Amino acid sequence: MNTNHEKVALVTGANRGLGKEISLELCKKGYAVFMASRDIEKGRAAVHELCEQGYEAIFLHMNVTDPVSIKNAYGTFSQKASHLDVLVNNAAILEDSDRHVSICKLNIESLERALKTNLIGPIMVIQDFLPYLEKSKTGGRIINLTSDLGSLAHMQDSYPAYSLSKTALNAMTRQFAAAVAGKNIAVNCVNPGWVETDMGGSGANRSLEKGAETTIWLATEASPHETGKFWKDKREVP
Ligand code: NDP
Numbered sequence: 029m030n031t032n033h034e035k036v037a038l039v040t041g042a043n044r045g046l047g048k049e050i051s052l053e054l055c056k057k058g059y060a061v062f063m064a065s066r067d068i069e070k071g072r073a074a075v076h077e078l079c080e081q082g083y084e085a086i087f088l089h090m091n092v093t094d095p096v097s098i099k100n101a102y103g104t105f106s107q108k109a110s111h112l113d114v115l116v117n118n119a120a121i122l123e124d125s126d127r128h129v130s131i132c133k134l135n136i137e138s139l140e141r142a143l144k145t146n147l148i149g150p151i152m153v154i155q156d157f158l159p160y161l162e163k164s165k166t167g168g169r170i171i172n173l174t175s176d177l178g179s180l181a182h183m184q185d186s187y188p189a190y191s192l193s194k195t196a197l198n199a200m201t202r203q204f205a206a207a208v209a210g211k212n213i214a215v216n217c218v219n220p221g222w223v224e225t226d227m228g229g230s231g232a233n234r235s236l237e238k239g240a241e242t243t244i245w246l247a248t249e250a251s252p253h254e255t256g257k258f259w260k261d262k263r264e265v266p
Contacts, residue, residue, distance in 0.1 A: 033060035033084055035166075036109050037247065040092055040153060041119025043070040045225035046173065046243075049236035050116055053244045055083035059114065062105060066091035066119075092119045092149030102156045111163035114247045117150035117172045122190045122227050131188040139189040146193035147200060154204055154215075161213050167252040168213035171243050172201050174258065176219055179265070198258060205256030214255040218243045221260065 037054045041047040042063035051061045055078055063078070063085050065071025071087050078085035086108060090101035105112075123138055150172055161168030176182050178194025198217050205215040223239030224232040245262050246254070258265045 033058070035059040035114075036062070036112050037114035037116065038062040038064060038088070038105070038112055038157065039116040039118055040064045040090060040149075041066075043067055043074045045227065046220055046223060046236065046239050047116070047118040048074050049240045050118060050243050051085060052078060052083070053237075053240050054114065054247065055081075055085060057244065057248050060084040060086065060109070062086045062088045062109070064088040064090035064092075064101060064119075066097070090153075092117075092153060093144045095152055098149075098152050098156050105157075105160070109160070111165070112157055112160035113164045113166055113168060115154065115157055115161060115168070115170045116243060116247070117153060117170070119149060120146045120173065120190075120193075120227075122187065126187055126189045128186075129188065130185050132185075134188045139192065142189035142193040143196065146190070147196045150197060151200060158208070158213075162211055164212070168208075168211075169247050169252070170204065170213065170215040171246050172197055172215075172217045173243070174198055174201075174217040174219050179219075179258070181266070201258075202256045209255070212252070214246075214250075214252050216246055216255060217258045218246060219258065219260040219265065 037059040039047050039051045042051045043065035051063045054061050063075050075085045075087040088101045091097040174197055175194045177187050177191040178198050201215055201217045220239040221234045222232045223234045242259050242262050
């Protein structure tokens with residue numbers, strides 16, 4: 029399917045959780061949404077659900093830890109779309125073994141996996157898709173999903189691998205914002221709060237809709253001059 033939509037978005041890790049909700053909300057705002065997933069079956073099922081509701085959702089096979097997979101996704105994307113307005117780097121991991129461990133005992137392989145998925149993946153995705161973001165008529169917008177646990181202001185001895193990967197993601201967001209200044213592309217981070225997903229677990233105090241809210245606002249309403257910032261509940265967090 030080729031998309032003739034004027035507004036085009038790409039969301040990684042879109043088969044469940046916040047990625048799926050963000051995709052749905054962007055569809056409701058009139059975007060054609062490329063829903064990228066590493067799992068073909070689950071990814072297609074999520075796309076099918078949105079298409080059945082009359083939205084334009086397109087499946088994209090992408091494992092963010094695999095540069096060849098990202099390049100292949102780029103190839104598929106470029107056959108179907110002429111530009112990209114919104115890129116949401118949502119895919120991430122939080123391993124159970126990371127939940128209750130001190131940095132003193134941090135397993136280095138676990139740290140490597142977290143950095144590969146939560147930091148290096150988004151960097152590779154942005155690098156590859158920048159040419160299409162530059163073609164956006166409205167100005168490209170990149171939104172990286174981050175966490176309180178990545179904030180230097182909240183640093184504690186918990187979730188060390190995840191925490192370090194999100195802190196680095198925050199720094200990477202500033203670096204890309206500086207790198208693309210003047211190209212009409214805004215790059216920001218969003219902390220969605222504690223959301224009811226597989227990662228958020230039971231007890232989370234936010235619905236999917238609430239968790240997606242600030243990302244959708246940044247993608248569609250916020251001033252394009254807002255860039256290189258960390259947001260929660262539509263407010264800048266220092
Ligand atoms: P989930 O664990 O529910 O979903 C994670 C998604 O990322 C899944 O679709 C998963 O795919 C995908 N994913 C993981 N690794 C890869 C990979 N290598 N390639 C492609 N996709 C991958 O997480 P949430 O929806 O809760 O979180 C979404 C974002 O929000 C994350 O960046 C997270 O860090 C952030 N966040 C979430 C909070 C919360 O309370 N939920 C709080 C703060 C931040 P698969 O199904 O194949 O595993």
